[in-house]
Amino acid sequence: MKRLLTLLISLTIIAGSVSAQVGDARNTLCLGVSGGMGTSEVSFIPTIKQKLCLGPTFGVSLRHISEKYFFLICGTQVELNFARRGWTEDIDDESGNEYTRIADYIEIPFLAHIGFGREFRGFQGHINMGPQVAYLISEREVYGGKKPWDVSNRPNQVTEQYGKAIENKLDYGITASVGLEIRTGSGNFGIEGRYYFGLGNIYGITKKDYFGRCANSTISVRATYSFNLF
Numbered sequence: 037m038k039r040l041l042t043l044l045i046s047l048t049i050i051a052g053s054v055s056a057q058v059g060d061a062r063n064t065l066c067l068g069v070s071g072g073m074g075t076s077e078v079s080f081i082p083t084i085k086q087k088l089c090l091g092p093t094f095g096v097s098l099r100h101i102s103e104k105y106f107f108l109i110c111g112t113q114v115e116l117n118f119a120r121r122g123w124t125e126d127i128d129d130e131s132g133n134e135y136t137r138i139a140d141y142i143e144i145p146f147l148a149h150i151g152f153g154r155e156f157r158g159f160q161g162h163i164n165m166g167p168q169v170a171y172l173i174s175e176r177e178v179y180g181g182k183k184p185w186d187v188s189n190r191p192n193q194v195t196e197q198y199g200k201a202i203e204n205k206l207d208y209g210i211t212a213s214v215g216l217e218i219r220t221g222s223g224n225f226g227i228e229g230r231y232y233f234g235l236g237n238i239y240g241i242t243k244k245d246y247f248g249r250c251a252n253s254t255i256s257v258r259a260t261y262s263f264n265l266f
Contacts (some may be wrong), residue, residue, distance in 0.1 A: 062111075064101040065265045070094060070228070072258025076121040078137075078238060087190045089136060091120025093256050099149060109151035111162060115165060117143040121252055122175075127190065132183025134147040139202060139238075143170040145211050157219055165212040168232060172205040196246040202238045207252060209234040215260065221265040230256045 071094035077086045095117030102111050122137040145168040153160035177199070179185060187195045215228030234252035241248055 058156060060104045062101045062103055062109075063266075064094040064111075066097075066101070066224075066262050067100040067223075067265055068097040068099065068260055068262030070097065070117075070258045070260040072228075072256055073254030074119060074121075074230075074254045076254040078121065078123045078253065079234075079249055079251050079253060080194070080197075080252075082192055082194050084123070084194050084197065085127075086123050087126040089122050091122065091138070093117060093119040093258060095143070097260075097262070099262070101149075104155065107152055109149075109155060109160070109162075111149045111151075113149045113196070115143070115145045116146070116197040117145070119143050119170070119254065119256070121254060127167075127181075131186060131189050132181045133185060134178075135179035135198070136178040136180075137175065137197070138178060139175045140173050141170040141207065142173055143168055147211070147213075148218075154219060157221070160217050160219055160224075162215050162217065163213070164215070164230075166210070168209055168211045170207040172202055174208070175202055203240055204238055207234060207236045207238070209236065209252070217260070217262075223261055226260040226262075228258050228260055230254075230258070232256075 046108045073090060073092055074093045077089060095115055097113055097115040099113040100111050101109055119141050120138060121141055122139045125134040127135065145166060147164040147166040149162060149164050151160050152164040152178050187198065209232055211230060211232040213228050213230035215226050217224045217226035232252070232254045237250045238252065239245060239247050239250045241250070
């Protein structure tokens with residue numbers, strides 16, 4: 037998995053550096069902001085039954101367009117985002133318990149950007165993809181429900197996660213998004229959907245550890261606004 041992450045970073049860098057060798061050269065730098073909501077979960081082995089865990093996401097981006105090749109507008113994009121992740125357990129209603137782990141991350145995606153459509157005024161779609169790293173800045177557990185806390189009747193009898201702080205604060209994985217912008221003289225307004233697949237684990241997964249996998253995944257929808265610096 038680490039080799040795959042290294043390969044994706046290399047491809048993202050190469051996409052920007054070699055693009056001037058083909059197509060029509062461009063040199064456009066664009067600053068953007070975004071904000072929206074995401075739903076997250078953690079893929080546990082052994083399985084923990086979960087339901088939607090909603091949280092906000094927002095950040096800034098810097099996009100460099102380096103060439104237009106036929107109808108494709110190519111470049112790279114780097115972002116600095118805040119994202120609330122975690123998981124909410126789907127506990128049997130008879131137990132009367134509720135549990136959510138809230139984990140706040142700072143994310144830095146390194147993306148290859150491919151746009152198609154109107155270059156200046158009008159509609160332009162885009163696809164972004166590449167590696168992402170993130171760092172946990174805070175976490176907390178939320179216990180709730182109508183009955184006293186009782187873990188004797190959990191699905192699969194998995195209770196190791198309760199009271200257990202996240203051990204690996206550094207997270208990494210692959211992210212991809214599709215979006216649509218309307219480009220105007222006052223800036224570019226858009227909407228974007230994004231998926232993140234975590235390759236790292238929030239807890240240890242050695243033979244002596246309880247979990248065999250515990251990786252983040254998120255789906256988010258965000259509104260975007262950007263404008264050209266030059």
